[in-house]
Amino acid sequence: MTAETPTLTPTASQPLDLPAGSRPITPMQKVIHFLSRGIVQFVMVVVALFWLMPIAGLLITSIRDPQLYGVSGWWNAITAPSQLTLENYANLIGDASLIESVLATFYIAIPATVLPVFLAAMAGYALALIDFKGRDALFLVVIGMLVVPLQMALIPAFTLFRTLGLSGLPSIWLFHTAFGLPLAIFLMRNYFAGLPPSLIEAARIDGASEWTIFRKIILPLGYPAIAALTIFQFTWAWNDLLVALVFATDQQPITLFLRDRLGEFSSGIGVISPGVFLSAIVPLIIFFAFQKYFEAGLLGGSVK
């Protein structure tokens, strides 16, 4: 930390080449400093390897002859590349149920993202920039809803959807929207509240309608927050299992596809491991492509 952070302005009594606050450095201290750096590097490498190992293990298992699972460990393939095969993936692509479930995951996740993000942007605009009676109370209610667990609504929502004749995709969209909204509104409102009020004032004085202000000023200015929220909500809907377990009917997302195959784990590994990889690849691509927004979304979502 000392070596990299900018130091204090040097004073006459403190020569430039010494880190701030240090007394004269003895050779012994230099050795200790060097050793401790080496130890830190070593620990970090070990930790990084520990984090990478399960991902490497999954990837290799997914391209390894499934007959070998239960015979030898995946790492044997590193020295014996002949164990590797693309057959698992070839079989999966031939398996209509997997392709259907990947598609179903998109059908679920896209509306379950667009709907709450758009509605939250509108609600956030109202809560941040329209001065109305009971605004603060309403916002507190939204914050209170942030930590209501999904479980509190599952049973009545299930009955309600049945009464309304809704099932499958629309019920999943609506449920994801309902439980995505509190956080989405919270983030949107806070972001909009930080925008310069003079901009909106100027537009209002110029006679722009609230809808025009929202569309032409707020949405473009809110782009970073909206992007982060979109990525967060999409990943959340893509990775969901519980909502799909309760509400999905014929369109089953990939998490359900995987869950249904866990009963025969060892014999099904030739389907399960590439399936896990396919379920992970979409959020991972989004993660690496939109890293900045992804992190911002997740940090914001930490209240969820």
Add this chain to the structure above:
Amino acid sequence: MTAATGTAKSKDKRIWLALAFAGPALLIMGGLVVWPAIKTVIDSFYDAAGRNFVGIDNYVDIFRFQRMQIAIRNSLIWVVVFPVVVTTVGLVLAVLSERVKWRTAFRLILFMPAAVAILSSGIIWRIMYDTDPNLGSINAVINLSASLVNPEGALTGAAPSGEVAVLDDNGLMLPVEVGSDGGAARIGLLRILETDLPEDAAPAIEPALEAGSVTGVVWRDTKPGENEQGVVEDGEFGIPEVTVQLRSGDEVVGDAVTEADGSFVISGVEPGTYQAVVPPDEFGEPWPGIAWLGPDLITLGAVIAGVWIWGGFALLVIASGLAALPRELQEAARVDGATELQVFRRITLPLLAPVLGVVFVTLTINALKMFDLIIGIAPGSVQDDANVIALEMWRTAFTGLGNRGLGSAIAVFLFVLIIPVMAFNIRRFRLEEERR
């Protein structure tokens, strides 16, 4: 905030404007969050089908059913262990990663699991946790580190050749007659793969008698083609580095370690009858591995997988908190001669407390809502042992016959556990608003 802090009348007008914008969101949240939550509370006082009022019976049942008791116990373990461990790991790694140049890559690697479905992470760890150290990476790593400290027996799986020597829990025993010209011990072994022989193993040599000594050989008593047991033949290899003891009754008279050709000499031996013994640890059975996915360790195993999933999140939040800290105080303390540890404990840590609080609260909620991870990681036979409250709620309400009343009561129970956390969140929000 805006200049439109007008009269009460214009505020009333703006309510309709606000409703036009916030209405759709409020409608959906009202219909699918607020109303169902209230209905769930009501349902929790009714029977399985939701027809008859049963008072607090469902809440009594929560603590009476065994499956639920295990779930509560496990959720308690999650709440007590998981947030502390993950926050600590995140804090330590955030501080350490500030000291290396590749910190961005490091944080990226650790954050990756957060993008993946928790169910998938559970499945990944189920693969990692295979008990057999030849199949499961975690046990393989433990086995590898253990064998560096305490090597596995060189003769694992071996059996004595001929009918004189006996192998049991006390090791291999071979009677040796020592006369005036000394004695010989031929310890032949079978069931050792040629590839398992140490690289420096040399061809075995028939021991030559030596007065006052026991000379002997430990060798692989087999070779390609014809061979006779109990006889050292050309093409058979000695086994180096094997400890051999000479015993008279229970007393150890002497010991030796075999050379590359398997030969050994124990000198200073009086004539008489002895036992040549190869101690049992030379025949050590291979390590069976830790049963991570067994009923006793499954919750611990799942918590470790949870650290892997959420460690990067904690690291990232704490690292950005660290980066935002004012450096002046720390530098000033260093100028005053404080050690790095003092700076960290007295200055960095207190300044970081709000960030650590956010991470801790988030992880506590995650611990209580744990669901997908258990389904993914626990084999069907140990799902009951790995059970947690959120999972039991779904199982009670939506699997089997489906008990709506009890399921609702479990959901309310879960919510009640989360309410203190919610109170913390609202208080934090209020404090932030006041600071604005």
